[in-house]
Amino acid sequence: xxxxxxxxxVGLAQIAPVWLNKKKTTKKIVRYMEKAAKAGCDLxxxxxxxxxxxxFWLDFTDAxxxxxxxxxxxxxxxxxxxxxxxxxxxxxICAVAKAHKMAVILGIAERxxxxxxxxxxxxxxxxxxxxTIGHTHRKLMPTYEERLCWAQGDGNGLQVQALGDFTVxxxxxxxxxxxxxRAALYGLGEDLHVAIWPGCKRNTDILTPFLAREGRSYVxxxxxxxxxxxxxxxxxxxxxxxxxxAKMPADGGSCISNPDGSWLIEPITGKEALVFAELDxxxxxxxxxxxxxxxxxxxxxxxxxxxxxxxxxxxxxxx
Numbered sequence: 157x158x159x160x161x162x163x164x165x166v167g168l169a170q171i172a173p174v175w176l177n178k179k180k181t182t183k184k185i186v187r188y189m190e191k192a193a194k195a196g197c198d199l200x201x202x203x204x205x206x207x208x209x210x211x212f213w214l215d216f217t218d219a220x221x222x223x224x225x226x227x228x229x230x231x232x233x234x235x236x237x238x239x240x241x242x243x244x245x246x247x248x249i250c251a252v253a254k255a256h257k258m259a260v261i262l263g264i265a266e267r268x269x270x271x272x273x274x275x276x277x278x279x280x281x282x283x284x285x286x287x288t289i290g291h292t293h294r295k296l297m298p299t300y301e302e303r304l305c306w307a308q309g310d311g312n313g314l315q316v317q318a319l320g321d322f323t324v325x326x327x328x329x330x331x332x333x334x335x336x337x338r339a340a341l342y343g344l345g346e347d348l349h350v351a352i353w354p355g356c357k358r359n360t361d362i363l364t365p366f367l368a369r370e371g372r373s374y375v376x377x378x379x380x381x382x383x384x385x386x387x388x389x390x391x392x393x394x395x396x397x398x399x400x401x402a403k404m405p406a407d408g409g410s411c412i413s414n415p416d417g418s419w420l421i422e423p424i425t426g427k428e429a430l431v432f433a434e435l436d437x438x439x440x441x442x443x444x445x446x447x448x449x450x451x452x453x454x455x456x457x458x459x460x461x462x463x464x465x466x467x468x469x470x471x472x473x474x475x
C-alpha cells in the first residue's frame with residue numbers, strides 16, 4: 157500500500173542494460189531501485205525486456221535466414237541469459253522491493269518453465285511492495301522481427317494491481333496499440349497505465365497522450381536505452397552486430413501524460429535517467445466526469461469484450 161493513498165510518487169528508470177548479461181543487469185536494476193527508494197517512490201518502472209536486454213541483433217544479422225548457424229548461436233546465448241522466475245532469478249529484486257515497501261514494474265525476457273523452459277517470452281512483471289510477484293504478463297503478439305525470437309503469450313496477465321487509490325495495469329510495447337487488451341484493463345478499473353518499451357520516442361511521443369485521453373488515466377511510458385557502445389565484446393558475432401548497428405538504435409523517450417493528455421513529463425531521449433513524479437488520483441476522478449470508456453460512456457448491451465485469462469500450456473497433467 158502506498159504511503160499516501162490519494163497521491164503516489166513514481167519513478168521512471170530509463171537505463172541501458174548490461175546487454176545480454178543477466179547478473180550484471182540485475183545489479184544495475186537494483187542500484188536504480190535503491191535510488192528510487194531513497195527518493196520516496198511508491199512505484200519504480202523499467203523498460204521492455206530490460207533484463208537481460210532487447211534482441212536488437214535481429215535487425216543487424218539477417219535474422220530471418222532459416223536454420224542459420226549464426227542465429228542459433230545468438231538464440232542459445234539469449235536463452236541462457238533469459239530470466240527463470242521459478243529458479244529464483246528475480247529473488248534479489250523482490251527482496252529489495254520488500255525492504256523498501258516499493259512496487260516495481262519490470263520488463264524481462266522470460267524463460268518459461270511452464271512451456272518447456274526453452275522458449276523466450278517478452279514479459280512484464282509486477283512486483284508488489286511486499287516483495288511478492290503480483291502477476292506476470294507475456295506479450296500477446298511479438299512485433300515483426302521479434303517473432304523470430306519471442307513466443308506468443310496469453311491473456312493470463314491481463315490483470316491490475318492496487319497501489320493506494322490507484323489501479324495499475326500495463327502492457328508491453330506495441331501491445332499498447334491493441335484496443336481490446338487495453339479495454340480488458342480498463343474494465344478492471346485501471347487508472348494508471350504503464351507502457352514499457354525498448355526505447356523509441358516516436359512511439360511514446362504519439363501513444364502516451366492518446367492513451368491518457370482514451371482511458372482518462374495517468375499513462376507512464378518507460379523505455380530502455382541502447383547504444384552501439386553498449387554491445388559487450390563477448391557477444392556472439394560481435395563484429396557483425398557492431399558493424400551494422402546504428403549509434404543509438406533505442407533513444408529512450410520515457411514520459412508521463414496526465415489524465416487529460418497533457419504532459420506531466422515530456423519524453424526524455426538520448427541519455428540514462430531516473431525521473432520522478434507525483435500523481436494525484438483526484439485528477440483521474442475529475443477527468444472521468446465527462447468520459448469513462450467502460451462506465452457511463454459505455455454500452456455493454458451493444459458491444460462487450462470476452463477475455464480468456466487461462467494460462468496456456470501444451471500439456472495438462474491429470475492425477
